[in-house]
Amino acid sequence: MKHIKTLNTRNLKDTLKKGGCGECQTSCQSACKTSCTVGNQSCENNN
Amino acid sequence: MIHQYKSNGYNIVLDVNSGMIHVVDDVVYDIIGLYENNSKEDIVTTILKKYSSTTEAEILEAIGEIEGLKNDGALFTEDIYENHAGDFKNRSTVVKALCLHIAHDCNFACKYCFAEEGEYKGDRSLMSYEVGKKALDFLIKSSGNRHNLEVDFFGGEPLMNFQVVKDLVKYGREQEQIHNKKFRFTLTTNGLLLNDDIIEFANKEMSNIVLSIDGRKEINDQMRPLSNKKGTGSYDYIVPKFVKVAESRNQTNYYVRGTFTHHNLDFSEDVLHLADLGFKQISVEPVVSLPEEEYSITEEDIPVICAEYDKLAKKMIERKKEGKDFNFFHFMIDLSGGPCVYKRMSGCGSGTEYLAVTPWGDLYPCHQFVGSTEYLLGNVDDGIVNSNVQEQFKCCNLYTKDKCKSCFAKFYCSGGCAANSYKFHGDINDTYDIGCELQRKRVECAIMIKAAQAEME
Numbered sequence A: 001m002k003h004i005k006t007l008n009t010r011n012l013k014d015t016l017k018k019g020g021c022g023e024c025q026t027s028c029q030s031a032c033k034t035s036c037t038v039g040n041q042s043c044e045n046n047n
Numbered sequence B: 001m002i003h004q005y006k007s008n009g010y011n012i013v014l015d016v017n018s019g020m021i022h023v024v025d026d027v028v029y030d031i032i033g034l035y036e037n038n039s040k041e042d043i044v045t046t047i048l049k050k051y052s053s054t055t056e057a058e059i060l061e062a063i064g065e066i067e068g069l070k071n072d073g074a075l076f077t078e079d080i081y082e083n084h085a086g087d088f089k090n091r092s093t094v095v096k097a098l099c100l101h102i103a104h105d106c107n108f109a110c111k112y113c114f115a116e117e118g119e120y121k122g123d124r125s126l127m128s129y130e131v132g133k134k135a136l137d138f139l140i141k142s143s144g145n146r147h148n149l150e151v152d153f154f155g156g157e158p159l160m161n162f163q164v165v166k167d168l169v170k171y172g173r174e175q176e177q178i179h180n181k182k183f184r185f186t187l188t189t190n191g192l193l194l195n196d197d198i199i200e201f202a203n204k205e206m207s208n209i210v211l212s213i214d215g216r217k218e219i220n221d222q223m224r225p226l227s228n229k230k231g232t233g234s235y236d237y238i239v240p241k242f243v244k245v246a247e248s249r250n251q252t253n254y255y256v257r258g259t260f261t262h263h264n265l266d267f268s269e270d271v272l273h274l275a276d277l278g279f280k281q282i283s284v285e286p287v288v289s290l291p292e293e294e295y296s297i298t299e300e301d302i303p304v305i306c307a308e309y310d311k312l313a314k315k316m317i318e319r320k321k322e323g324k325d326f327n328f329f330h331f332m333i334d335l336s337g338g339p340c341v342y343k344r345m346s347g348c349g350s351g352t353e354y355l356a357v358t359p360w361g362d363l364y365p366c367h368q369f370v371g372s373t374e375y376l377l378g379n380v381d382d383g384i385v386n387s388n389v390q391e392q393f394k395c396c397n398l399y400t401k402d403k404c405k406s407c408f409a410k411f412y413c414s415g416g417c418a419a420n421s422y423k424f425h426g427d428i429n430d431t432y433d434i435g436c437e438l439q440r441k442r443v444e445c446a447i448m449i450k451a452a453q454a455e456m457e
Helices: A012-018 B026-035 B040-050 B056-071 B129-142 B158-179 B196-205 B217-223 B235-248 B268-276 B299-321 B341-346 B387-395 B418-425 B433-456
Strands: A004-006 B002-007 B010-015 B020-024 B097-104 B148-155 B182-189 B206-212 B254-260 B281-286 B354-357 B362-364
Touching: A004 B056, A012 B341, B002 B026, B002 B433, B010 B026, B010 B433, B020 B026, B020 B433, B026 B040, B026 B056, B040 B056, B097 B129, B097 B158, B129 B148, B129 B158, B148 B158, B158 B182, B158 B196, B196 B206, B196 B235, B206 B235, B217 B235, B217 B254, B235 B254, B254 B268, B268 B281, B268 B299, B281 B433, B299 B433
Parallel strands: B097 B148, B097 B354, B148 B182, B182 B206, B206 B254, B254 B281
Antiparallel strands: A004 B020, B002 B010, B010 B020, B354 B362
8 A cells, every 4th residue: 555554553443353262461470560561461361 | 554754864664564664764764655646756856855866767676666565565564453353252262371479478669569569459379289280270271272381489578488389289290191291480580588409409400590689789789679677688698699690691681670659750871770680581561550549650751751761872883883682572573573463463362371270269350359258259269260351351452442553653552551451440351551652663773773784684
């Protein structure tokens, strides 16, 4: 496209199908302990 | 739902419900602002007036690109997730993470500590091996089919009870084999008691280690004195040890983690100071405290802090170009491999998947609720006995919070921290408003950095 550059992003809608396995890290176990930082966690769904 | 903003020369459009992010030129940026409430003819007229050098053909071409993204489900998408959020109420929950309060005692006297020098509104106390063992057994028993289990050794200062940490790790490793589980142990420490033996142990057993330091010496020492009578500053004691930890872990799987307050609104200097010390994994976060504390972040501080986040974001891009890059935890965002929408709706899992355990074995929804007895969930002997409290947390999600519904950042913070909401409103289904303002700014900065990185590639 000439006017728009889309960043390499996973469409959230696609994660409805196989999401919710719960194997990902709990956000407060990483560094924060005082905020909610879900957006920077990584998906660990291996299926 | 669209959020569009300009930052550091980039025109950024976030399609909130798909999470897709577009970097656009000026003409498209304006068209997107007009698109939903204007006819194509009106858009052409308006844009031609504003941009004299553009042509009708170019405007129609831009509209065509926008329509293409809309048809692909990447722009102007609807929120289709709310019905799925209702499923949360009926889901069966498992416990997958524990915050073990190994020591309700501390050798520091940090002025902003929510644990009140480690005591959490109670007496000084150390967790026994027996209690810790029961906590790990409870976790294994309550974890269903989940393979990865997380245990954070927290305090107070957990190294004041290090033998129990070591013994529990040994016990956990034995149980992994028996139950086909994987423990990810983590440690949060102020660093004073770190020595070579502990560092060696931590490097072998801890998948992450959080090292508490606020930044510049004068800033750190003002808020993080030792708990001795003189209130000696801690900086000189901990920095050499933290440098050693970071290097011995090859600059990965750790964070130096600080808190900024009303007293250091120029906190980007603290972040850069930590980077200049050689640290590559840095987290410096706003203090969360009630307005009566003189160090609390106020509403008037918000624009100052937002400008500081902008300054830090630009500085990080500069440093990346110079080959001196570092990670800043609150600007980290995983666009291509981030969490699924279920996780983004349900939040941190406090009170359901994630629990805190006191030294004497009581269970609370998270470390920040410890000591608030109305939120006592049960104990390591009997498990969860207060199902009413657990039910409250189970039902709490993005869509139970009115303020979140119209917020563009909702799928990044997933409704925010329940403990912060409770602290400011006495209700876990509200939000901590200052925190929300800062979160929105951080999401904007994080996305802008991604846009800049994409340009560099």
